[in-house]
Amino acid sequence: MDKNRKHSNHYAVMLLCLTAFCACNEDELVIKNTPADSMPSAGTATVYNIGQSAYDTPAPWVTGDLLRRFYAGDLLYDRNRGTEGGKGPLYAGSSCGSCHSNAGRTLPSMYTPDSGSGTMGFSSQLVYITKQNGGFFRNYGRVLHDQVIKGEKAEGKLAAWFTEETFSFPDGETYRLQTPHYRITDWYADSIQPEDLIIDVHIPLRHVGMGQIMALDPDELRRLAAQSNYPEYGISGRLSIISERNKQYVGMGGNKAHHADLTVELGFSSDLGVTSDRYPLEVCEGQSQNIGYSHYGIQITTREMEDVDLYMSCLGVPARRNVNDPAVKRGEANFFRAQCQLCHTPTLHTRQDAPVLLNGTRLPWLANQTIHPYSDFLLHDMGKGLDNHVRTGSAYSYEWRTTPLWGVGLQQTVNSHTRFLHDGRARNFIEAIMWHDGEGAVSRELFRRMNKQERDDLIAFLNSL
Numbered sequence: 001m002d003k004n005r006k007h008s009n010h011y012a013v014m015l016l017c018l019t020a021f022c023a024c025n026e027d028e029l030v031i032k033n034t035p036a037d038s039m040p041s042a043g044t045a046t047v048y049n050i051g052q053s054a055y056d057t058p059a060p061w062v063t064g065d066l067l068r069r070f071y072a073g074d075l076l077y078d079r080n081r082g083t084e085g086g087k088g089p090l091y092a093g094s095s096c097g098s099c100h101s102n103a104g105r106t107l108p109s110m111y112t113p114d115s116g117s118g119t120m121g122f123s124s125q126l127v128y129i130t131k132q133n134g135g136f137f138r139n140y141g142r143v144l145h146d147q148v149i150k151g152e153k154a155e156g157k158l159a160a161w162f163t164e165e166t167f168s169f170p171d172g173e174t175y176r177l178q179t180p181h182y183r184i185t186d187w188y189a190d191s192i193q194p195e196d197l198i199i200d201v202h203i204p205l206r207h208v209g210m211g212q213i214m215a216l217d218p219d220e221l222r223r224l225a226a227q228s229n230y231p232e233y234g235i236s237g238r239l240s241i242i243s244e245r246n247k248q249y250v251g252m253g254g255n256k257a258h259h260a261d262l263t264v265e266l267g268f269s270s271d272l273g274v275t276s277d278r279y280p281l282e283v284c285e286g287q288s289q290n291i292g293y294s295h296y297g298i299q300i301t302t303r304e305m306e307d308v309d310l311y312m313s314c315l316g317v318p319a320r321r322n323v324n325d326p327a328v329k330r331g332e333a334n335f336f337r338a339q340c341q342l343c344h345t346p347t348l349h350t351r352q353d354a355p356v357l358l359n360g361t362r363l364p365w366l367a368n369q370t371i372h373p374y375s376d377f378l379l380h381d382m383g384k385g386l387d388n389h390v391r392t393g394s395a396y397s398y399e400w401r402t403t404p405l406w407g408v409g410l411q412q413t414v415n416s417h418t419r420f421l422h423d424g425r426a427r428n429f430i431e432a433i434m435w436h437d438g439e440g441a442v443s444r445e446l447f448r449r450m451n452k453q454e455r456d457d458l459i460a461f462l463n464s465l
């Protein structure tokens, strides 16, 4: 009871601060961004905020009780959990927002200017560990939990270093590609031999359009996959099919399109070490250091998790900006000339029926919308350079889901960095494009052969998304 009262007071204060803060800030920003120069990205869920909270603004139809639950979910999402909040004993982040700050991508510590090489404190990445034969290590699971509450030992610590090569465009401008390399030190128990181990590091994904992604029409994606066959460009996208509990789903979420939902339960369990009805055991269950660990029990309710689900589903999608700028218009034409749209599909539609959340709440506003995600949500062979050597769901190690590009131009404003690709190795748009290989090779080559003006214009277009 007491605890609840404390939360609701805290929540009321937060709500006041949030509304007060957003109201003044947003007005200012919306006026600068005249609707004439912008374009809706997600139908009625489009928002015109171009500031730091551009990814973290409720859709305009989120009002009344829905808005109250949106902020309750936002709070649960961002609140740093202490041990009393059920965090740990082992975890990867203290809150969802510690990795997805402002509903975006927190800058991973290994890419901060002063990190250099060596082991990391809190990294804001997910470090996946797999055996060479594809299996998991006993008692470690798939995610390396590198954070711990007092008195525990982390499963291990990630160390990263980089090699770098310089290349040039035909017009002489140079660019450099950086390849990350990883090692794990300080294993908590049995040391794992490097030759048995595959390390796969992912930076967080932006939450732009999560509700719309989950409301995509699987039949439209099926048709897209059937059409996505362009032998002249070496492109053939593949639908990700997930089999779970004897049912089949079309995967849309995650870099391997290996999720068919917003993974809230999994996130709380595996990333934060918070138990729920679905995952009642701590993630470190079975580790010798935690035998007899006494804090079992349910640390977050499905109602609370549904609020987090609702929060992510009801986020607005930032409108496109500067759409009448001549450079942006030329850049858009160049995007098509380079055939980027064959994977980064500009327009898709959501289903006719309303999406349903964890506890059955329906969101009719997400149905039947024309959206501009700039992704086909299919898997593509992206070549050797991006191969992570692990099979995930139905995706082969060299296959990745086309990253949706809506909101990508605001990542610098929202998260103060321009790290791209699944592991953040690209430092800017040019590097992200130049890493495209396999099915993306023709597109990359078409971009490489453009002159500087054409390349700059294409990037101006990406910045307008």
Ligand code: HEC
Pocket (backbone or CB within 6 Å): 092, 093, 094, 095, 096, 097, 098, 099, 100, 124, 125, 126, 202, 203, 204, 205, 206, 207, 210, 252, 253, 254, 255, 256, 261, 262, 263, 264, 267, 268, 271, 272, 308, 312, 422
């Ligand atoms: C330690 C950092 C970390 C924490 C903590 C974390 N995430 Fe993530 N999240 C990631 C990474 C990394 C990915 C990308 C995984 C991949 O490659 O598919 C991701 C992906 C996601 C996605 C899929 C996005 C998409 O575009 O499909 C959702 C949804 C998500 N996280 C929700 C959550 C929620 C909810 C929580 C809190 C319960 C949470 N995350 C906590 C790092 C984190």
Ligand code: HEC
Pocket (backbone or CB within 6 Å): 235, 255, 335, 338, 339, 340, 341, 342, 343, 344, 380, 382, 386, 400, 401, 402, 403, 408, 419, 420, 421, 422, 423, 429, 432, 433, 436, 439, 440, 443, 444, 447, 462
């Ligand atoms: C064959 C399909 C395909 C084509 C063609 C393609 N892409 Fe991609 N793109 C992808 C995939 C898959 C990823 C994710 C790769 C990863 O994270 O390792 C990606 C990632 C990106 C990213 C990084 C996004 C982020 O937030 O991390 C950018 C930017 C991008 N592509 C731009 C382009 C541009 C510009 C073109 C045309 C010159 C293009 N792509 C052509 C499939 C494609």
